[in-house]
Amino acid sequence: MSITWSLLASDLDGTLIPLERDPQRLREVAELVRAVAESVNLRLAYVTGRHLSLAREGIAEVGLPSPDWFVCDVGTSVFRKADSGFEPDQGYREAMRSAFGGLSGAEVRAAIGAVDGLALQEEEKQGEFKVSYYTQGRPEPYVDSVQARLDAASARVNLVASHDPITDRGLLDLLPSGVAKDYAVRYLHDQSGVDEQHLVYAGDSGNDRAAMLAGFRVIVVGNADEELKKDLGIEAVGQGIAEKIYFAEHPYAKGVLEGLRHFGFVA
Numbered sequence: 001m002s003i004t005w006s007l008l009a010s011d012l013d014g015t016l017i018p019l020e021r022d023p024q025r026l027r028e029v030a031e032l033v034r035a036v037a038e039s040v041n042l043r044l045a046y047v048t049g050r051h052l053s054l055a056r057e058g059i060a061e062v063g064l065p066s067p068d069w070f071v072c073d074v075g076t077s078v079f080r081k082a083d084s085g086f087e088p089d090q091g092y093r094e095a096m097r098s099a100f101g102g103l104s105g106a107e108v109r110a111a112i113g114a115v116d117g118l119a120l121q122e123e124e125k126q127g128e129f130k131v132s133y134y135t136q137g138r139p140e141p142y143v144d145s146v147q148a149r150l151d152a153a154s155a156r157v158n159l160v161a162s163h164d165p166i167t168d169r170g171l172l173d174l175l176p177s178g179v180a181k182d183y184a185v186r187y188l189h190d191q192s193g194v195d196e197q198h199l200v201y202a203g204d205s206g207n208d209r210a211a212m213l214a215g216f217r218v219i220v221v222g223n224a225d226e227e228l229k230k231d232l233g234i235e236a237v238g239q240g241i242a243e244k245i246y247f248a249e250h251p252y253a254k255g256v257l258e259g260l261r262h263f264g265f266v267a
């Protein structure tokens, strides 16, 4: 008899990793971890904006188990469990290089070179295929000159700009064209051989949206952004996928557990 595998692919910060560190929240994580451990056919992937080392620190801090896959750097890297730890998935690296126009992150950095007011973020915030800068003040004024240098190098890049009003610092992320968390989740779907009905994606914010509309089952944790909930509610009806999207009542890990039970992934 063949085994039917399921896969929980989940965001970390604000989803499995609570934003508040009180004992109650940590007990809720522990309860989820027990339920997942008892479901022997359930595989695990963490899908995060974090770099691998920070993702590993984060799960250790709250007691989440080691997964089968880490998707890091906003979907631009996939690591699979190996005997010696986690190793980069070679097929995914090739896909990223090609999506970046044949370049690596280091080559993209070199193509941009020095720009006044633009500073590389800390090394732990860079990925092999993700390049991240700080900008002095708002990031928008830098976009055109960065884009021009990327075009000259034939790089194919998504420029994602945001602004931190507290530090008045801009953030500029350069990702391979067309790549975000949803791209990686589709890749895991292909790699794992889990069928669509047995893959569930859990998240809490706008950077999970595309992955939530990729055709799999979805858990929206209770603490998710109101805008996201409203938007997914509309999409769910519009696309006729309402039965695939579960809006949990509870926040964080407790909401994920609630959703896993709803879909029958855990007892």
Ligand SMILES: [Mg+2]
Pocket (backbone or CB within 6 Å): 011, 012, 013, 014, 015, 203, 204, 205
């Ligand atoms: Mg999140």
